[in-house]
Amino acid sequence: MLVASASASAAAMALAGTSAVAGATTPAEDGVRTTVHTAGRVEDGGDVLRYSWPGVYFEGRIRGTGVGIVLDDPAADYDVQVDGATVATLVTPGRTTHWVKGLRDGVHTVRLVKRNDTPWSTSAFGGFVAAPGGAVLARPAARSRQIEFVGDSLTVGYGNLSTSRDCDGEQLKRTTNVDVGYGALTARRLRADHQINAYSGLGMVRNYNGGTPEVTYRTFYDRALLNVPGDVWQNPGTWRPGLVVVHLGTNDFSTPLNPGEPWTDESLAAAYRGAYGAFVQKLRTRYGPRTTILAVGAGPFAGHVEQVVKERADAGDRRVRYWRLDDTGFDYSGCHWHYSARDHRLLADRLTSFVADLPIRW
Template sequence: MPLPWLRILVASTAAMALAGPPAGATAAPPDEDAVRASVHTAGRVKDAGDVLQYSWPGVYFEGRFRGTGIGVVLDDPAADYDVQIDGTTVATLVTPGRTTHWINGLRDGVHTVRLVKRNDTPWSTSSFGGFVAAPGGAVLTRPAARSRQIEFIGDSLTVGYGNLSTSRDCTGEQLKRTTNSDVSYGALTARRLRADYQINAYSGLGMVRNYNGGTPEVNYRSFYDRALLNVPGDVWQNPGTWRPQLVVVHLGTNDFSTPVNPGEPWTDESLAAAYRSAYSGFLQKLRTRYGPGTTILAVGAGPFAGHVQQVVEERTGAGDRRVRYWRLDDTGLDFLGCHWHYSARDDRLLADRLTSFITDLPIRW
């Protein structure tokens, strides 16, 4: 019997998801101007003519339409998606490939539609070609952007790695199907604060050292500037609309979670020193990019908590009044996600704690 997360989900009271278009509908993607005019997204996307391309997890597209059905134009052989109508998930698309996926049988009227990329596929480029209305309907102007913006920077714990799993033991396929960035602690926190958000997280990478010392020629900072992660030298062009009032940095688990192996260019002391130096430089990069008004929240946990706290204290002492330290409290977490990662329950608990902490910060929303 297939696992629940592998099924295409159908909301029986709201809509019926169909593999093909309704009679008389066109599956042709909308033109470039229509895509831009009808979709709201806060993610790092790259305009490629008649499609928007992207790589990071949790990228979402929001639209409005009138009618009884909507088509979702995608070209993605690697990632999974949720489609939400009027706030309810009506379909989960598993590696949809090149398709227009239709949601039909809706009550005739004005609806909202949201498409969200569930998992991380840094080796692949995803393409979204917009929303297409069923015959007799129309795609309306895009929803307004939210005034609040939060950027989450991290690794697999921020991605939502295997958070829907019911077992810590996962195959590669199970990991892909049970990762859902849309219910990660970052996405939940942002929605609770009514903020647009980016989840710029990359599983397995650290600030200076990756998990178990792997791929030492790169680290998280090698990819941070990109929109398309598998394109060397790519640089995301901020359209000028991304000005986060808060940036949350949660990096360090991969740097320190495994012992230094023979042959690695580190001792415990030199790794700690390199981590603190790189962390300080990365915070300065964020400060230069987003300006003095943005609050930077540095997350500390486990063996790297003290290093993060030291970097924050040094920056605060040097006059940066909008960098803060948050000691992640993992009390009560079950780590039942794949390979001892946060479960969906853990993500909810962390979102509660992080939301409460952020609410007390003097952020200039």
């Protein structure tokens, strides 16, 4: 298959709802969302969907010999998948329409997924476009199961495709792929739609090495557009996860306290437990009593997470469960000692097995 890029002016026309290719079909007349399936946190602008979180994906169906992907994104990378196979990786595509041509004439599924985290930027997707003589078909059905993953760089898939632990900024961007991270892998194995609401470097109350103390992960959790202060994601009513997996704490405790930070080891631990408990309550209020919340513990924060879960259970909330992450056999060969792609597969194996035995109300 050949992958080509249309001109910026053609992309602008497609984003505006007008096809730049004679005979092509664009979904923008009725709104992009009517012809694509997405479970991610998106802001619906009618002829364009805007988003920021990593791993946001769009799925569609077309009939014909080619499909165009309308994008406006100067920061993120994407994989394009047709009929289950990756046919292109788009590196910071900018404002353009990318074409996949040479398909057999017939019905095809197409999936676009944002590979990495770009919280400083807003991404925009203008829909799928069929090649001349083809058509954009009704969107694929949503999956009956939904899983939300909350985390930091370990959940983002930070540098998981790198062949070395030493990475510069450019290498980190190109080798981060959340779609081969443990969250996406677990969701696929459980045949579930998913959100990866993860932000590198942030913690529950303290960020990596005490950086940017004016914000934490909780500052951004409610947003769809991470770089827009005060933004609040509007759940269209279709996102009702049966499972929420929380893997936050590595940044809070992985580095020693610096002079000037407002913590002692004891007060940091107490603040972490208090904020974690409040965050779990936020999830419970948002999603209701049927959702299972899985709190992941690892390293120096495992005991604190376990204590929070015990307190919830003692208060009568038995759908908050604790899972101690088993990293036996991990090589941590991703950028800066993060999980490698192999580590993510091992973790997904173990998490999938654990989740499969939970009494989740999907």
